[in-house]
Amino acid sequence: MQGINRRTFLKAAGTATAETLLAPRMYALATAQNEPSQPVSANDHIQIALIGAGGQGMGDTKAAVEVPGVKLVAVADCYDGRLAHSKEIWGSDIFTTRDYREILERKDIDAVIIGTPDHWHKQASVDAMKAGKDVYCEKPMIHLYSDGPEMIETARTTKRIIQIGSQRVSSVIYAKAKELLASGAIGQLNMVTARWDRNSAMGAWNYTVPLDASPETCDWPRFLGTAPKIPFNAEHFFQWRKWKAYGSGVAGDLFVHLFSGTHFITGSHGPTRAMATGGLRFWKDGRDVPDVMLGLFDYREGFNLSLRVNFVDGGEESEGLIFTGSEGTMEIVGNSVSVSRVPREKEPGYTISTFTEAMQKQILEEYRKKYPVTHFEGAPPAGFEKYVVPHGYSDSYDHFKNFFASVRSRQPVVEDAVFGYRAAGAALLGNLSMERGAVMHWDPDAMKLL
Numbered sequence: 001m002q003g004i005n006r007r008t009f010l011k012a013a014g015t016a017t018a019e020t021l022l023a024p025r026m027y028a029l030a031t032a033q034n035e036p037s038q039p040v041s042a043n044d045h046i047q048i049a050l051i052g053a054g055g056q057g058m059g060d061t062k063a064a065v066e067v068p069g070v071k072l073v074a075v076a077d078c079y080d081g082r083l084a085h086s087k088e089i090w091g092s093d094i095f096t097t098r099d100y101r102e103i104l105e106r107k108d109i110d111a112v113i114i115g116t117p118d119h120w121h122k123q124a125s126v127d128a129m130k131a132g133k134d135v136y137c138e139k140p141m142i143h144l145y146s147d148g149p150e151m152i153e154t155a156r157t158t159k160r161i162i163q164i165g166s167q168r169v170s171s172v173i174y175a176k177a178k179e180l181l182a183s184g185a186i187g188q189l190n191m192v193t194a195r196w197d198r199n200s201a202m203g204a205w206n207y208t209v210p211l212d213a214s215p216e217t218c219d220w221p222r223f224l225g226t227a228p229k230i231p232f233n234a235e236h237f238f239q240w241r242k243w244k245a246y247g248s249g250v251a252g253d254l255f256v257h258l259f260s261g262t263h264f265i266t267g268s269h270g271p272t273r274a275m276a277t278g279g280l281r282f283w284k285d286g287r288d289v290p291d292v293m294l295g296l297f298d299y300r301e302g303f304n305l306s307l308r309v310n311f312v313d314g315g316e317e318s319e320g321l322i323f324t325g326s327e328g329t330m331e332i333v334g335n336s337v338s339v340s341r342v343p344r345e346k347e348p349g350y351t352i353s354t355f356t357e358a359m360q361k362q363i364l365e366e367y368r369k370k371y372p373v374t375h376f377e378g379a380p381p382a383g384f385e386k387y388v389v390p391h392g393y394s395d396s397y398d399h400f401k402n403f404f405a406s407v408r409s410r411q412p413v414v415e416d417a418v419f420g421y422r423a424a425g426a427a428l429l430g431n432l433s434m435e436r437g438a439v440m441h442w443d444p445d446a447m448k449l450l
Helices: 006-013 055-064 080-090 100-104 118-130 147-158 172-182 220-224 234-238 249-266 357-370 395-409 417-436
Strands: 021-023 026-028 046-051 070-076 095-097 111-114 134-138 162-165 189-197 273-279 292-298 304-310 318-325 328-333 336-341 383-388 440-443
Touching (some): 046 055, 046 100, 046 395, 055 080, 055 395, 070 080, 070 100, 080 095, 100 111, 100 118, 134 395, 147 417, 162 395, 162 417, 172 249, 172 318, 172 328, 189 249, 249 292, 249 304, 249 318, 273 417, 292 417, 417 440
Parallel strands (some): 026 383, 046 070, 046 111, 111 134
Antiparallel strands (some): 021 026, 189 318, 273 292, 292 304
């Protein structure tokens, strides 16, 4: 079958142009990150604070301060070493504290980044919004289902901006995938297969514990918050994702990214039914969350989502989504999105070789009356198209750029609390299904368990 010609392909490319042609059927997605920034007036400068200066929080902040007109002025964390390192990175004039409430009392802070363990997301976000601060809260938005409605209602009543930190929602790759799906590039969507595999100790959350970790350098009571009161445990403090009391396991850490991407691309509010299985296969180090989880989710839009997270994978770390449609597939992996288009046959075909020659002739004559050969004229072509981002592209930067644009304009963010609750609520269905050994039902509109 004839492949896509150059004119047809460029027309389909959307953001691609002849000048960005990389190779036959491969195109670069346009981004604004390498373009000169527009000057930011003094009145538009935004001062931020970081609450929770672990690896994700510090990584978020480094991306945030790259956005023009944004300055970090304060950091809160329960470990003294991270407060000291914050001054090493961002300057000795940075205000640091163990108690984030001291940050919220400051009038010179416009917004906060919340990079705490999951069990602090709700309280820190609610406190910040009530103190008049806009909020960038890391995913998953919730630790418990009861967290979601309170966060949504607080954002509504305080009129504060809150954005959830699943950065793929701001990625040009995911925007292109959304455009391709809506254009019918793969026909009718019927299945999404998503994966996130890891095979390293760091990937499995065995983060390094500093040599000076102790009740003196770590504010253990403040870290625990609403979690069960137990004696100081350095592994719990620095590797908190390994325990249900503080984190949400692979579902909250990684499933939620895959849900966010799927919901953004498809426009869905979430699944209606969930089934999950898995277990602790390899990392039997005292953790109480699985290192392997598989989930199946039904969507009323007519497609199913299959998710897999595996911390025992024998190969390289791998993340990706495959959208399977009636006329092809679309895959997101690494820094690219690609479409393999295989249009469906427009006639059913026939199997007549075992019949008599007379019967074969009769059937073929009747078949061609119903399906003339000219039926194929003008059929859409098969083909492969791939879109990639420039080297160095950062969707985290774009996510913060979008957040701060909303902080300035007071316009809606790309990933508000409702979107974040629907993504996290869907992800945590996997935990519930495993714990109860049952199929879980969810109302994605009302955002309630059924």
